[in-house]
Amino acid sequence: MNVLRKILIIGFFTIFVVFGFHLQKVSANGSGIVIDGNYNDWNGQYQKVQANSDAQRNVGIWADQNNIYFYMDSAPDFGHNNQGNDNSTYLNTDFTIQVGGQTYVVGSGRGFMDQSIRNFESSPTNASTSFDIKYWAYTAANHYTPQVVGKALATHVVKGNHSDNIFEAAIPMKALGITTIPENTPIAISNPSIWRGTVSINYAGAPTGPWVLVGIGVIFAAVGVIWQIRGTKKTTIHEMEVVHA
Structure with a gap:
């Protein structure tokens, strides 16, 4: 469970960093004009x-x-x-x-x-x-x-x-x-x-790229958690088999 907790913390930290990047980007316009x-x-x-x-x-x-x-x-x-x-x-x-x-x-x-x-x-x-x-x-x-x-x-x-x-x-x-x-x-x-x-000019529309990055961050975090849980279960089953043997 300690490993799982670490994975969750890393996942949320990744999302926070990517979301912070998003906020920085949407505060300016695509041309960089200020x-x-x-x-x-x-x-x-x-x-x-x-x-x-x-x-x-x-x-x-x-x-x-x-x-x-x-x-x-x-x-x-x-x-x-x-x-x-x-x-x-x-x-x-x-x-x-x-x-x-x-x-x-x-x-x-x-x-x-x-x-x-x-x-x-x-x-x-x-x-x-x-x-x-x-x-x-x-x-x-x-x-x-x-x-x-x-x-x-x-x-x-x-x-x-x-x-x-x-x-x-x-x-x-x-x-x-x-x-x-x-x-x-x-x-x-x-x-x-x-x-x-x-x-x-032709209006390019609202930027969507940073939100895609946020989505990717969420997916990676979720996949990491799932794989960690599966790995933990396999390790536990293997340990049980060794004990029975």
Whole structure:
């Protein structure tokens, strides 16, 4: 029985370790994107798009089972081309997110509410800040009063007389009223004020791999216990036969 107890303890410890691995994995999204003002995790996750001028921008969108993430570097080549005044975050304009056939219009300000955005973008020195992301939708209760649904972290970079504005944002799906997204659902973002066309991905679905690992851990633990019990029984029977002999 002491051996059996050890097997059970090892089995449960294995399950605990694997389950801990699962919790760590689902706390992040499959792309490794974290909204922290460090934009390196968007490398390879964005597309280059043509602005409504000669400028180009980097725009990305991603989603996991909890959030929709999006990103824009307004003037990625600002060190060589200042792009005139075409280097804003444009968080005071309408970003249209489409999930399947549903449309969600989000942004951080309109009219008098975007003064803080303009002040940030015109800073003479490097600066970082956060802005509320609002959902511009009509409801019977709130009419067109925007509801805060997420956060954007923005960075203003100055190099000589050139500047750039970058931001990344996350919106919880439940804040938009989204409960589930079927696998391979197209998710797109557009903003005609900033770039031409849309940037889109196909939703990969919620991760299942870690749960498979948990299942495997349980199976291995159970099989180990069964084999230990069978081995113990065989040993006992053999000992009894020896005694009778």
